Amino acid sequence: MPNISDRMKYLRRMEAAFAFAFPAIFLYLWQKSSEPVGWELRVPAMLLVSYLLFQGAWYWHLKLEALTRRKPLPPYFHSLYRTFKWTNIVLLIGMSLALTVAIVRGVNHADIIWTSSLLGGAILEQINYYHYQLMYDTRGAIANLRRNARLRKAALAVDLARA
Numbered sequence: 001m002p003n004i005s006d007r008m009k010y011l012r013r014m015e016a017a018f019a020f021a022f023p024a025i026f027l028y029l030w031q032k033s034s035e036p037v038g039w040e041l042r043v044p045a046m047l048l049v050s051y052l053l054f055q056g057a058w059y060w061h062l063k064l065e066a067l068t069r070r071k072p073l074p075p076y077f078h079s080l081y082r083t084f085k086w087t088n089i090v091l092l093i094g095m096s097l098a099l100t101v102a103i104v105r106g107v108n109h110a111d112i113i114w115t116s117s118l119l120g121g122a123i124l125e126q127i128n129y130y131h132y133q134l135m136y137d138t139r140g141a142i143a144n145l146r147r148n149a150r151l152r153k154a155a156l157a158v159d160l161a162r163a
Contacts, residue, residue, distance in 0.1 A: 005064060008060050011060040012057050015054075015056040016057035019050045019054045022049060023047070026042070026046050027046075041102050041111050042118070044098070045095055048091050048095055048122045049125065055084050056129055056156075063155070073159060085160070088126050092122060095115075099112070129157070130156060130160070132153060133151060
């Protein structure tokens with residue numbers, strides 16, 4: 001079983017990789033689409049997901065640095081991540097309103113599906129980082145979930161509560 005620093009490196013690396021990979025993949029797919037693409041609706045939703053993934057990558061970087069140096073998280077951590085949490089909520093609400101307006105206006109069905117899916121992913125990332133851990137990908141995490149029969153508080157949420 002990997003140690004905690006290896007786990008943090010893995011999480012940091014994967015969050016950062018997906019923050020770059022998702023936009024690259026989606027932009028490529030959309031550009032190749034034979035159907036018209038509602039860029040003004042899809043791109044902001046995609047960027048919102050990347051914004052959240054970057055927050056996760058930076059969090060795991062800061063956690064790893066704190067662990068490696070045997071020091072607490074940096075002094076700016078709490079204000080930065082409280083700001084992230086607040087801006088995420090504002091952006092999620094704004095994107096939800098834009099999607100609602102698009103649905104009312106009868107925008108292309110594919111644009112609604114893509115945007116709804118990306119918005120759903122952003123909401124799940126917000127929950128996963130700032131509220132409850134949604135990813136259970138190790139035997140220990142799954143055993144803990146079975147044993148306690150409830151979701152674990154997110155690591156970032158625990159660190160934010162230590163203010």
